[in-house]
Amino acid sequence: MKVALITDSYAPLNNSAAVHMQDLASEMIAQGHSVLVLAPDPTLTAPYMVERSGELTVLRARTMDMRKGGNVKRAFAELALSPSLAWRMFQSRISKQPLDAVIWYSPSIFWGPLVKYLRVSKRVKTYLILRDVFPEWAIDVGVMRRGIAYQIFKVFEKFQYRQADVIAIQSEKTRPYLHKMLKDETPKIEFLLCWLRDLNKKPYYDLSLPESLQGKKVCIYTGNMGVAQDTGVFLDLAKMTLDRPDIKYLFVGRGTDVASLKQRITDEGISNAIFQDEVDSDVLPDLLAQADVGLVSLELSHKTDNVPGKFVGYTRNALPVLASMNTDNDLTHAINSSQIGFATDTRDLDFLKRSLLDLLDTPNAASRTSKNARRYFKENFRSDEAVHKIITTLQDI
Numbered sequence: 001m002k003v004a005l006i007t008d009s010y011a012p013l014n015n016s017a018a019v020h021m022q023d024l025a026s027e028m029i030a031q032g033h034s035v036l037v038l039a040p041d042p043t044l045t046a047p048y049m050v051e052r053s054g055e056l057t058v059l060r061a062r063t064m065d066m067r068k069g070g071n072v073k074r075a076f077a078e079l080a081l082s083p084s085l086a087w088r089m090f091q092s093r094i095s096k097q098p099l100d101a102v103i104w105y106s107p108s109i110f111w112g113p114l115v116k117y118l119r120v121s122k123r124v125k126t127y128l129i130l131r132d133v134f135p136e137w138a139i140d141v142g143v144m145r146r147g148i149a150y151q152i153f154k155v156f157e158k159f160q161y162r163q164a165d166v167i168a169i170q171s172e173k174t175r176p177y178l179h180k181m182l183k184d185e186t187p188k189i190e191f192l193l194c195w196l197r198d199l200n201k202k203p204y205y206d207l208s209l210p211e212s213l214q215g216k217k218v219c220i221y222t223g224n225m226g227v228a229q230d231t232g233v234f235l236d237l238a239k240m241t242l243d244r245p246d247i248k249y250l251f252v253g254r255g256t257d258v259a260s261l262k263q264r265i266t267d268e269g270i271s272n273a274i275f276q277d278e279v280d281s282d283v284l285p286d287l288l289a290q291a292d293v294g295l296v297s298l299e300l301s302h303k304t305d306n307v308p309g310k311f312v313g314y315t316r317n318a319l320p321v322l323a324s325m326n327t328d329n330d331l332t333h334a335i336n337s338s339q340i341g342f343a344t345d346t347r348d349l350d351f352l353k354r355s356l357l358d359l360l361d362t363p364n365a366a367s368r369t370s371k372n373a374r375r376y377f378k379e380n381f382r383s384d385e386a387v388h389k390i391i392t393t394l395q396d397i
Helices: 016-030 071-079 081-091 112-122 136-140 148-162 174-185 232-240 258-268 284-288 309-316 330-337 349-361 365-380 383-396
Strands: 002-006 034-040 048-053 056-061 101-106 125-130 166-169 188-191 217-222 247-252 273-276 293-297 321-324 341-344
Touching (some): 016 309, 016 383, 056 081, 081 112, 112 125, 112 148, 125 383, 148 174, 166 174, 166 383, 217 309, 232 247, 232 258, 232 293, 232 349, 293 309, 309 321, 321 330, 341 349
Parallel strands (some): 002 034, 002 101, 217 247, 247 273
Antiparallel strands (some): 048 056
Protein backbone atom coordinates (compact mmCIF):
# COMPACT_ATOMS: atom_id res chain seq x y z
CA MET A 1 0.00 0.00 0.00
CA LYS A 2 1.21 3.53 -0.82
CA VAL A 3 0.58 5.65 2.27
CA ALA A 4 0.98 9.36 3.04
CA LEU A 5 1.68 10.26 6.67
CA ILE A 6 0.85 13.85 7.64
CA THR A 7 2.25 15.26 10.87
CA ASP A 8 3.29 18.59 12.33
CA SER A 9 6.35 16.94 13.93
CA TYR A 10 8.88 14.53 12.46
CA ALA A 11 12.49 13.50 12.98
CA PRO A 12 14.88 15.00 13.89
CA LEU A 13 12.42 16.55 16.38
CA ASN A 14 12.21 14.61 19.64
CA ASN A 15 8.65 15.19 20.84
CA SER A 16 6.16 12.35 21.14
CA ALA A 17 4.43 13.02 17.81
CA ALA A 18 7.73 13.04 15.91
CA VAL A 19 8.93 9.82 17.51
CA HIS A 20 5.61 8.03 17.02
CA MET A 21 5.31 9.02 13.37
CA GLN A 22 8.90 8.10 12.59
CA ASP A 23 8.36 4.71 14.19
CA LEU A 24 5.08 4.31 12.28
CA ALA A 25 6.82 5.07 8.98
CA SER A 26 9.68 2.67 9.74
CA GLU A 27 7.33 -0.14 10.74
CA MET A 28 5.13 0.37 7.66
CA ILE A 29 8.16 0.07 5.42
CA ALA A 30 9.28 -3.02 7.33
CA GLN A 31 5.89 -4.56 6.57
CA GLY A 32 6.24 -3.90 2.83
CA HIS A 33 4.50 -0.55 2.31
CA SER A 34 5.70 2.68 0.65
CA VAL A 35 5.54 5.82 2.78
CA LEU A 36 5.40 9.52 1.93
CA VAL A 37 5.81 11.80 4.96
CA LEU A 38 4.50 15.37 4.72
CA ALA A 39 5.78 17.62 7.48
CA PRO A 40 6.57 21.30 8.16
CA ASP A 41 10.12 22.41 8.93
CA PRO A 42 10.67 26.03 10.05
CA THR A 43 14.46 25.57 9.94
CA LEU A 44 14.64 25.23 6.15
CA THR A 45 16.26 27.98 4.11
CA ALA A 46 14.82 26.62 0.85
CA PRO A 47 11.03 26.59 0.30
CA TYR A 48 10.98 22.82 0.56
CA MET A 49 13.20 19.75 0.70
CA VAL A 50 12.60 16.21 -0.52
CA GLU A 51 14.48 13.29 1.01
CA ARG A 52 14.33 9.77 -0.42
CA SER A 53 15.59 6.53 1.06
CA GLY A 54 14.28 3.25 -0.27
CA GLU A 55 10.50 3.14 0.19
CA LEU A 56 10.52 6.33 2.29
CA THR A 57 10.02 9.82 0.85
CA VAL A 58 9.91 12.85 3.14
CA LEU A 59 8.67 16.22 1.91
CA ARG A 60 9.51 19.04 4.31
CA ALA A 61 7.99 22.47 3.70
CA ARG A 62 9.31 25.70 5.17
CA THR A 63 6.72 27.16 7.55
CA MET A 64 6.46 29.51 10.48
CA ASP A 65 7.80 28.10 13.75
CA MET A 66 4.79 26.92 15.76
CA ARG A 67 6.85 26.47 18.91
CA LYS A 68 8.04 30.06 19.25
CA GLY A 69 5.99 33.10 20.10
CA GLY A 70 2.57 33.30 21.70
CA ASN A 71 -0.69 31.50 21.08
CA VAL A 72 -1.79 33.89 18.35
CA LYS A 73 1.37 33.33 16.31
CA ARG A 74 1.04 29.59 16.78
CA ALA A 75 -2.57 29.66 15.57
CA PHE A 76 -1.58 31.49 12.37
CA ALA A 77 1.34 29.12 11.85
CA GLU A 78 -0.94 26.09 12.14
CA LEU A 79 -3.55 27.65 9.88
CA ALA A 80 -0.89 27.87 7.17
CA LEU A 81 0.09 24.19 7.41
CA SER A 82 -2.35 22.73 4.88
CA PRO A 83 -1.92 25.32 2.11
CA SER A 84 1.87 25.31 2.57
CA LEU A 85 2.19 21.53 2.25
CA ALA A 86 -0.31 21.36 -0.65
CA TRP A 87 1.61 24.02 -2.60
CA ARG A 88 4.99 22.38 -1.96
CA MET A 89 3.57 19.04 -3.08
CA PHE A 90 2.61 20.69 -6.37
CA GLN A 91 5.96 22.46 -6.76
CA SER A 92 7.98 19.32 -6.03
CA ARG A 93 5.78 17.19 -8.32
CA ILE A 94 5.17 14.82 -5.42
CA SER A 95 1.50 15.53 -6.00
CA LYS A 96 1.79 13.32 -9.09
CA GLN A 97 2.74 10.26 -7.03
CA PRO A 98 -0.05 7.66 -6.64
CA LEU A 99 -1.47 7.13 -3.15
CA ASP A 100 -3.80 4.57 -1.63
CA ALA A 101 -4.31 6.09 1.82
CA VAL A 102 -3.67 9.14 3.96
CA ILE A 103 -2.97 8.83 7.67
CA TRP A 104 -2.66 11.97 9.75
CA TYR A 105 -1.85 12.74 13.36
CA SER A 106 -3.78 15.27 15.42
CA PRO A 107 -2.78 17.63 16.96
CA SER A 108 -2.85 19.79 14.83
CA ILE A 109 -6.56 20.29 14.04
CA PHE A 110 -5.72 22.21 10.85
CA TRP A 111 -4.89 19.32 8.50
CA GLY A 112 -8.47 19.04 7.22
CA PRO A 113 -7.99 21.12 4.03
CA LEU A 114 -4.89 19.15 2.96
CA VAL A 115 -6.61 15.82 3.62
CA LYS A 116 -9.67 17.02 1.71
CA TYR A 117 -7.47 17.96 -1.26
CA LEU A 118 -5.80 14.53 -1.28
CA ARG A 119 -9.07 12.73 -0.70
CA VAL A 120 -10.70 14.37 -3.73
CA SER A 121 -7.70 14.43 -6.08
CA LYS A 122 -6.32 10.96 -5.24
CA ARG A 123 -9.51 9.19 -4.13
CA VAL A 124 -7.64 7.86 -1.12
CA LYS A 125 -8.84 6.25 2.07
CA THR A 126 -8.33 8.44 5.13
CA TYR A 127 -7.36 7.56 8.71
CA LEU A 128 -7.11 10.10 11.54
CA ILE A 129 -4.98 9.31 14.60
CA LEU A 130 -6.63 11.51 17.22
CA ARG A 131 -4.52 12.05 20.32
CA ASP A 132 -5.61 15.41 21.80
CA VAL A 133 -9.20 16.66 21.69
CA PHE A 134 -8.55 20.33 20.99
CA PRO A 135 -9.87 22.93 21.72
CA GLU A 136 -11.78 21.11 24.50
CA TRP A 137 -8.72 20.38 26.61
CA ALA A 138 -7.72 24.05 26.43
CA ILE A 139 -11.14 24.95 27.90
CA ASP A 140 -10.71 22.30 30.59
CA VAL A 141 -7.39 23.67 31.86
CA GLY A 142 -8.45 27.30 31.61
CA VAL A 143 -6.18 28.58 28.84
CA MET A 144 -9.09 29.39 26.51
CA ARG A 145 -12.62 30.75 26.82
CA ARG A 146 -15.61 29.90 24.66
CA GLY A 147 -15.22 33.05 22.58
CA ILE A 148 -14.62 33.76 18.91
CA ALA A 149 -11.27 31.94 18.76
CA TYR A 150 -12.86 28.86 20.30
CA GLN A 151 -15.70 28.89 17.75
CA ILE A 152 -13.21 29.17 14.88
CA PHE A 153 -11.19 26.27 16.22
CA LYS A 154 -14.37 24.18 16.53
CA VAL A 155 -15.08 24.72 12.83
CA PHE A 156 -11.64 23.37 11.91
CA GLU A 157 -11.95 20.53 14.40
CA LYS A 158 -15.27 19.38 12.95
CA PHE A 159 -14.05 19.81 9.36
CA GLN A 160 -11.05 17.61 10.14
CA TYR A 161 -13.21 14.84 11.57
CA ARG A 162 -15.44 14.92 8.48
CA GLN A 163 -12.47 14.09 6.25
CA ALA A 164 -11.80 10.80 8.01
CA ASP A 165 -13.04 7.40 6.95
CA VAL A 166 -11.73 6.19 10.30
CA ILE A 167 -10.89 8.03 13.54
CA ALA A 168 -8.54 6.23 15.92
CA ILE A 169 -9.00 7.18 19.58
CA GLN A 170 -6.93 6.25 22.63
CA SER A 171 -9.75 6.55 25.17
CA GLU A 172 -13.28 5.19 24.92
CA LYS A 173 -14.45 8.42 26.55
CA THR A 174 -13.76 10.19 23.25
CA ARG A 175 -16.29 8.04 21.38
CA PRO A 176 -19.49 9.70 22.77
CA TYR A 177 -17.89 13.13 22.27
CA LEU A 178 -17.42 12.41 18.55
CA HIS A 179 -20.91 10.94 18.16
CA LYS A 180 -22.44 14.01 19.81
CA MET A 181 -20.54 16.38 17.52
CA LEU A 182 -20.86 14.51 14.22
CA LYS A 183 -24.18 12.69 14.73
CA ASP A 184 -25.15 10.84 11.54
CA GLU A 185 -21.88 11.87 9.87
CA THR A 186 -19.75 10.00 12.41
CA PRO A 187 -17.17 7.84 10.60
CA LYS A 188 -15.89 4.48 11.79
CA ILE A 189 -14.23 4.86 15.19
CA GLU A 190 -11.65 2.40 16.46
CA PHE A 191 -9.48 2.14 19.56
CA LEU A 192 -5.74 2.59 18.97
CA LEU A 193 -3.20 3.23 21.69
CA CYS A 194 0.15 4.90 21.04
CA TRP A 195 3.07 2.76 19.90
CA LEU A 196 6.86 2.58 19.79
CA ARG A 197 9.23 0.28 17.98
CA ASP A 198 10.92 -2.01 20.47
CA LEU A 199 14.51 -1.47 21.51
CA ASN A 200 16.88 -3.46 19.29
CA LYS A 201 19.83 -3.19 21.64
CA LYS A 202 20.61 -3.05 25.30
CA PRO A 203 21.42 0.48 26.51
CA TYR A 204 25.09 1.36 26.13
CA TYR A 205 24.84 4.47 28.30
CA ASP A 206 25.89 6.72 25.43
CA LEU A 207 24.24 9.45 27.51
CA SER A 208 25.06 9.35 31.20
CA LEU A 209 23.16 10.86 34.09
CA PRO A 210 24.46 14.21 35.38
CA GLU A 211 27.31 13.62 37.81
CA SER A 212 25.30 14.82 40.81
CA LEU A 213 22.74 12.04 40.22
CA GLN A 214 25.07 9.12 39.72
CA GLY A 215 24.79 6.52 42.45
CA LYS A 216 21.43 7.96 43.55
CA LYS A 217 17.84 6.73 43.23
CA VAL A 218 16.63 8.78 40.28
CA CYS A 219 13.05 9.78 39.45
CA ILE A 220 12.91 10.99 35.84
CA TYR A 221 10.37 13.10 33.98
CA THR A 222 10.73 13.43 30.20
CA GLY A 223 8.88 15.46 27.60
CA ASN A 224 6.79 18.59 27.50
CA MET A 225 6.32 20.74 30.59
CA GLY A 226 3.38 23.08 30.06
CA VAL A 227 -0.03 23.96 31.42
CA ALA A 228 -1.53 20.65 30.34
CA GLN A 229 1.08 18.59 32.24
CA ASP A 230 1.10 20.22 35.71
CA THR A 231 4.70 19.09 36.18
CA GLY A 232 4.96 21.19 39.34
CA VAL A 233 3.32 18.40 41.32
CA PHE A 234 6.64 16.55 41.22
CA LEU A 235 8.54 19.57 42.52
CA ASP A 236 6.10 19.47 45.44
CA LEU A 237 7.01 15.80 45.86
CA ALA A 238 10.73 16.57 45.60
CA LYS A 239 10.32 19.15 48.36
CA MET A 240 8.65 16.54 50.56
CA THR A 241 11.61 14.16 50.14
CA LEU A 242 14.44 16.59 50.78
CA ASP A 243 15.21 14.54 53.90
CA ARG A 244 16.26 11.67 51.63
CA PRO A 245 19.61 12.65 50.12
CA ASP A 246 19.65 9.39 48.16
CA ILE A 247 16.57 10.40 46.09
CA LYS A 248 16.98 12.82 43.19
CA TYR A 249 14.67 14.17 40.45
CA LEU A 250 15.65 14.79 36.83
CA PHE A 251 13.39 16.74 34.46
CA VAL A 252 14.33 16.37 30.79
CA GLY A 253 12.55 18.36 28.08
CA ARG A 254 11.11 21.74 27.25
CA GLY A 255 7.85 23.65 27.54
CA THR A 256 6.19 26.87 28.60
CA ASP A 257 6.51 26.06 32.32
CA VAL A 258 10.22 25.25 32.40
CA ALA A 259 11.35 28.76 33.38
CA SER A 260 8.86 29.01 36.25
CA LEU A 261 9.70 25.50 37.45
CA LYS A 262 13.42 26.32 37.51
CA GLN A 263 12.64 29.48 39.44
CA ARG A 264 10.77 27.43 42.02
CA ILE A 265 13.88 25.33 42.58
CA THR A 266 15.83 28.47 43.41
CA ASP A 267 13.14 30.23 45.43
CA GLU A 268 12.10 27.18 47.48
CA GLY A 269 15.49 25.52 47.85
CA ILE A 270 14.48 22.30 46.09
CA SER A 271 18.07 21.13 45.82
CA ASN A 272 17.27 17.53 44.89
CA ALA A 273 15.83 18.43 41.45
CA ILE A 274 17.65 19.44 38.28
CA PHE A 275 16.57 20.24 34.72
CA GLN A 276 18.15 19.18 31.45
CA ASP A 277 17.32 20.13 27.87
CA GLU A 278 15.51 17.58 25.72
CA VAL A 279 17.71 14.82 24.32
CA ASP A 280 17.67 12.88 21.08
CA SER A 281 15.08 10.11 21.05
CA ASP A 282 17.77 7.60 20.02
CA VAL A 283 19.69 8.05 23.29
CA LEU A 284 16.75 8.71 25.62
CA PRO A 285 16.43 4.96 26.38
CA ASP A 286 20.03 5.05 27.63
CA LEU A 287 19.05 7.77 30.10
CA LEU A 288 15.89 5.96 31.17
CA ALA A 289 17.88 2.77 31.79
CA GLN A 290 19.83 4.59 34.51
CA ALA A 291 16.70 5.85 36.31
CA ASP A 292 14.60 4.08 38.93
CA VAL A 293 11.13 5.60 38.49
CA GLY A 294 9.39 7.33 35.56
CA LEU A 295 7.16 10.29 36.38
CA VAL A 296 3.91 11.12 34.53
CA SER A 297 1.53 14.00 35.19
CA LEU A 298 -1.53 15.60 33.64
CA GLU A 299 -3.47 18.65 34.81
CA LEU A 300 -6.36 17.58 37.04
CA SER A 301 -9.05 19.49 35.15
CA HIS A 302 -8.65 17.61 31.85
CA LYS A 303 -11.99 16.05 30.94
CA THR A 304 -10.60 14.05 28.02
CA ASP A 305 -8.18 11.20 28.60
CA ASN A 306 -4.68 11.10 27.22
CA VAL A 307 -1.93 8.49 27.20
CA PRO A 308 1.29 10.54 27.37
CA GLY A 309 4.07 9.39 25.07
CA LYS A 310 6.51 9.39 27.96
CA PHE A 311 4.48 6.64 29.62
CA VAL A 312 4.90 4.42 26.56
CA GLY A 313 8.64 5.06 26.64
CA TYR A 314 8.89 4.22 30.32
CA THR A 315 7.14 0.87 29.86
CA ARG A 316 9.34 0.04 26.88
CA ASN A 317 12.33 0.60 29.17
CA ALA A 318 10.72 -1.53 31.93
CA LEU A 319 10.69 1.53 34.20
CA PRO A 320 8.25 1.60 37.16
CA VAL A 321 5.81 4.50 36.93
CA LEU A 322 4.56 7.09 39.42
CA ALA A 323 1.70 9.16 38.01
CA SER A 324 -0.49 12.10 38.97
CA MET A 325 -3.34 12.04 36.47
CA ASN A 326 -6.48 13.97 35.64
CA THR A 327 -9.70 12.87 37.31
CA ASP A 328 -11.11 9.51 36.16
CA ASN A 329 -8.36 8.91 33.59
CA ASP A 330 -8.41 5.32 32.38
CA LEU A 331 -4.63 5.22 32.69
CA THR A 332 -4.84 5.61 36.48
CA HIS A 333 -6.67 2.32 36.75
CA ALA A 334 -4.38 0.65 34.19
CA ILE A 335 -1.21 1.60 36.10
CA ASN A 336 -2.56 0.45 39.45
CA SER A 337 -4.31 -2.73 38.28
CA SER A 338 -1.38 -3.84 36.12
CA GLN A 339 1.02 -3.20 39.02
CA ILE A 340 3.47 -1.22 36.91
CA GLY A 341 3.66 1.48 39.56
CA PHE A 342 1.25 3.78 41.35
CA ALA A 343 -1.14 6.47 40.11
CA THR A 344 -3.56 8.94 41.67
CA ASP A 345 -6.17 11.18 40.05
CA THR A 346 -6.58 13.47 43.08
CA ARG A 347 -3.08 15.03 43.24
CA ASP A 348 -2.64 13.36 46.63
CA LEU A 349 0.94 14.24 47.58
CA ASP A 350 0.96 11.97 50.63
CA PHE A 351 -0.07 9.07 48.38
CA LEU A 352 2.64 9.96 45.87
CA LYS A 353 5.29 10.08 48.59
CA ARG A 354 4.22 6.76 50.14
CA SER A 355 4.09 5.14 46.73
CA LEU A 356 7.50 6.47 45.71
CA LEU A 357 9.12 5.19 48.89
CA ASP A 358 7.40 1.85 48.38
CA LEU A 359 8.88 1.58 44.88
CA LEU A 360 12.35 2.61 46.01
CA ASP A 361 12.63 0.99 49.44
CA THR A 362 10.54 -2.19 49.41
CA PRO A 363 12.63 -5.31 48.63
CA ASN A 364 11.85 -6.74 45.17
CA ALA A 365 9.32 -3.96 44.42
CA ALA A 366 11.48 -2.47 41.68
CA SER A 367 12.11 -5.78 39.89
CA ARG A 368 8.44 -6.81 40.14
CA THR A 369 7.03 -3.55 38.76
CA SER A 370 9.80 -3.42 36.14
CA LYS A 371 8.77 -6.81 34.76
CA ASN A 372 5.12 -5.78 34.79
CA ALA A 373 5.90 -2.54 32.93
CA ARG A 374 7.79 -4.43 30.24
CA ARG A 375 4.95 -6.92 29.86
CA TYR A 376 2.44 -4.05 29.61
CA PHE A 377 4.45 -2.51 26.77
CA LYS A 378 4.53 -5.76 24.81
CA GLU A 379 0.80 -6.26 25.25
CA ASN A 380 -0.30 -2.73 24.36
CA PHE A 381 2.24 -0.53 22.57
CA ARG A 382 4.02 -2.55 19.90
CA SER A 383 4.37 -0.66 16.63
CA ASP A 384 4.05 -3.80 14.50
CA GLU A 385 0.61 -4.48 16.00
CA ALA A 386 -0.43 -0.84 15.50
CA VAL A 387 0.56 -0.90 11.82
CA HIS A 388 -1.19 -4.21 11.26
CA LYS A 389 -4.38 -2.82 12.78
CA ILE A 390 -4.26 0.42 10.75
CA ILE A 391 -3.53 -1.28 7.44
CA THR A 392 -6.15 -3.98 8.00
CA THR A 393 -8.77 -1.33 8.76
CA LEU A 394 -7.87 0.67 5.66
CA GLN A 395 -7.99 -2.42 3.44
CA ASP A 396 -11.46 -3.28 4.77
CA ILE A 397 -12.98 0.13 3.94
